[in-house]
Amino acid sequence: MLYVLLAALAVVALVLIIAAQKPDRFRTERSALIDAPAERIFPMINDFRAWPAWSPWEKKDPGMKRSLSGAEAGPGSVYAWDGDRNIGAGRMEILETTAPERVTIQLDFIRPFKARNTAEFTLRPEGAGTRVTWAMFGPQPFVGKLISMFIDCDRMVGKEFETGLANLKAEAGRGAPGEGRAAA
Numbered sequence: 001m002l003y004v005l006l007a008a009l010a011v012v013a014l015v016l017i018i019a020a021q022k023p024d025r026f027r028t029e030r031s032a033l034i035d036a037p038a039e040r041i042f043p044m045i046n047d048f049r050a051w052p053a054w055s056p057w058e059k060k061d062p063g064m065k066r067s068l069s070g071a072e073a074g075p076g077s078v079y080a081w082d083g084d085r086n087i088g089a090g091r092m093e094i095l096e097t098t099a100p101e102r103v104t105i106q107l108d109f110i111r112p113f114k115a116r117n118t119a120e121f122t123l124r125p126e127g128a129g130t131r132v133t134w135a136m137f138g139p140q141p142f143v144g145k146l147i148s149m150f151i152d153c154d155r156m157v158g159k160e161f162e163t164g165l166a167n168l169k170a171e172a173g174r175g176a177p178g179e180g181r182a183a184a
Contacts, residue, residue: 015149022149026140028157031133032165036172038123038130042100044171045121047073048092054167056160061087088112092119107136115144132168134161 034041044050048068052058064083070076074097082089089111096104105119117138124131136157147153 015146018149020142022140024140025137026144026153027135027137028154028161029133029135030158030161030165031131032162032169033126033129033131034165034169034172035129036169038100038125041123041130041132041168041172042103043073044168045103045123046077046094046097046099048077048079048094049073051079054164054171056163056167057081057087085112113143132165134165136161 044054049072058064061083064081064087067080068078069080070078070093073094075094077094078091079093080089080091081087088109090107090109092108093106094103095106096102101123103121105121107117107119109115109117115138117136119134119136122133122135124133144153
């Protein structure tokens with residue numbers, strides 16, 4: 001029995017030591033080539049009112065409460081949400097934009113865990129389209145390091161980013177109001 005207890009303690013100590021060696025910051029990033037000019041894609045990112053058409057989290061909790069405040073679009077625009085256990089609660093605020101190249105967002109999670117990260121979208125011309133890169137980065141406290149020992153957060157969040165970029169690609173392909181489709 002003593003050997004089992006000592007072995008269990010050794011395993012726990014090893015996991016804690018390995019977790020402590022992980023980086024103090026994290027970055028998750030995905031990109032997609034979208035057959036549309038950056039000028040068409042940029043407003044869909046820079047205006048939170050456009051996010052329900054492409055954000056992967058919008059459909060996960062139909063009962064999610066959303067609120068918009070601040071500027072209509074761009075810096076000072078705020079989107080807050082309060083959803084079920086899969087969505088949690090939080091707030092996003094657009095901090096900086098460079099049209100049509102970049103949108104930087106402060107992302108504050110409230111529930112199920114507290115965290116302050118940065119989300120950033122970059123749009124670069126590539127061939128006849130635009131390479132859109134969605135990144136999220138920030139500090140990785142010890143608890144985050146420990147969780148990453150058992151859950152691949154990059155793969156989990158990255159999968160959502162991939163879905164969102166695919167949705168953004170489909171939405172951009174539809175064109176904007178006045179570009180061949182009726183305004184909603």
